[in-house]
Every structure is written in structure tokens, then in C-alpha cells.
Amino acid sequence: MSDYRHFLMKAGLYDHATTQERFLDAVKKNIKRQMEGSDRYRGILMSLSFVPEDLKTTDDIGRIPPIPTLFFKRNEIFSVDEKKLKIKATSSGTTGSRSVVGFDLKTLYYGIRMALKTFRHHGILSPRKVNYILLGYEPSDTDKRGAVKTAAYTTRMTRRSKIDYFLRSRDGSFVNNIEGLIKTLDEYSHSSRPVRFVGFPGFLNELADELIKRNRSYVFDQRSMVLLGGGWKDLSGSRISSGELANKVYRCFGIKDDRIVEFFSAVEHPVAYVKCRCGHFHMPVCSRVIARDKRTLEPLGDGEEGILNFITPLVDSMPLISVLTDDIGTVFYGNKCDCGNVSPYFTLSGRADIGDIVTCSNEAVNELKNG
16 A cells, blocks of 8 residues: 555644645545454444545544544554554553553554654754653553653653653552652752653652752753653642743753643554643644534534544554544634744643543444444
8 A cells, every 4th residue: 555644754844734635635545544454443434424535625524533532441443463563552541441552563653753753843852861850650561551651762862871760660569759869860960961851740740849848959951851741640639830830840950941841642642742832732744633512522613612633644553543532622723823833733721521421423432342
């Protein structure tokens, strides 16, 4: 089969203007690929009377039946032989079931290339050696959580010197490592190398609060960075604004707010969105985002808040073409952003209980699951 995603690698990261028709073509070909590889996915689309030919223009993207993340948490569904999967990962939820995703070699190739494209555009790639604080879990051979794998991959954007972790693995569980991190920060403070903090903002906030409580602070190399993603996890009670966290980061580590980069992604939608200085997540050329009504799942108009549906043709190995998350947000296609990026963007405002969203699409998926 011809490579229908090659143009994504050549186009500018946010060049929507000249790639609309080719993106639509890639989406249609990916849907056909998924239908050929997965009888179950083909059955879902057939039960909803959808065929790829329904997509005439990019305005029709919203007609693709979105598959809820809840479905992937309860079912493993692949479009290739599982022997071809080079990596499996799970969502990082701390309770309940987790989504299981699997990526074949071609999917990994395009995913890594797009990630490199994103990191290069935002100045995250560097040839320098860097000391790391991973604001998450210490990796292990048995831990398949996507957040763990993503954080580890992010450290590959530079040459690595030393790494320490907020949560250390001990006897099959994880323990808080703040005392160890403070000793590590003391050590890093005597090095001329930049420091990068990577992971969950809640863990960074907890570390900063402990340093402030102890009246400790550091001034690291000006090339140091903070790379945040994955939400606040179990620390929702300590959630603060981005501005407040940025003030703590500068107070504790001497890192200015223009060196703080916030990402959004999901294990079921492996595309990295980077928050701009205006607080907006701009869509790269490999994706589109739709806000849908929480009850009917009908696509909403520009600037209307709804449940977010993410669309990308990057994945060969499973039907992640159109994924309905439990994130609530607002999508803007017509508004210009003051940051200068002219691509469409979305904002986040909370989470929804997707189990309470009763729609024809969800019911059809449940019938197929039980059948």
C-alpha cells in the first residue's frame, strides 16, 4: 500500500492551509486500512451506516464515528497481527481499567518522526548533556504505562547525564522520593549542566512546596527547562494555576516561565500538543480536534465547549483514527491567536464522566463488545 502519511513529515508542523485535502485523503485511507485489518471496527462503522466515501471535505471529519476511550479500556482491538506489535502501552490511570494500545513498526516510525518535528519546532532538541528530574514513576521492565514510556522518551531529546525520579520503585510498589530528590538537586546545583524537569505538574508543585517549606532554592543554568504533561493525577486537591506554578518554579529553580513547556496527549491519541504562551494547544498538521455535545455527540460550533474528539491518521496498528476522550474543552478554528501561530487550537477546562454519556454511537460500541 502506498504511504499516505508521507506528506505530514514534509509539511510545516502547523501548515493547515496547504494540507487540508491531503489530510482528508490520509484520513480516508487510514479508515479503509482499519476496516481491512479489523472486522470488529468494520462492524462498528457498518452498524452506524458510515463509509469513508461520506467524507467529501474536511468539514465532514466530524462524521467519523468517534470511539470512546472507555471502549479501549475494556477491549483490545488491533488492525494488525499482534506479532507485528513492537510496543504495547497502557494509560496511566491509577484506578479502574486501563486502555491497552499497541504500535507496529510503521506507526512507531511516523509517531517518532512527528514527535521529533514537534520538539525541534519548539526548541526542545539539544546536543547538550542534561541532568534530569523525572516527575513520575521510575521505569521498570514490567511497567507498560504510556506516561512512563513518554517521559523516558523525552529524555532522549538531549544527551543524558544523570536522572532521578519523584516515585521510586520499591518491592513492587512506588514510594515518594522527595528526600532523595533534594539530595539530587543539591548535587545538580554544583554542576554547570542544564537541568530538565519532566512529568506531572502536581508532582512538581509538591516538590516546590517542600523546598519553599525548607527555605531552599537553586539557580540552574539558564538553558534549563520544565516539560509538563499528563495532568495532576492524584494531587487534584493541590491544583493551582499555570501562573502560580510558574512563580514557584522561578522561586525554587531560577527557571523563567518562557522555559516551561506544557504538553497534552493521550495513550489512545499519540500526538503531542504544545501549549502556547496564550494558553492554547495548537493542532499540528497530523491531527484535528472536534468539540462534541456531551449528550448527543453532535459536533459543536466554533468556540462552543464540549467533550473533545481527537482525529489522526498516524496509527496503522489499531483504529485510533477518531477517539472520544473524557476531556472537556473548546475548539477554535476561526480565531487568531496572539502568539502568532495561525493554526486552529483548543483549550482544556475539565474532565467528564464518559460513562454517563449515553449516545447512539456508544450504545452501538457496547453491543459489539457484548456480542
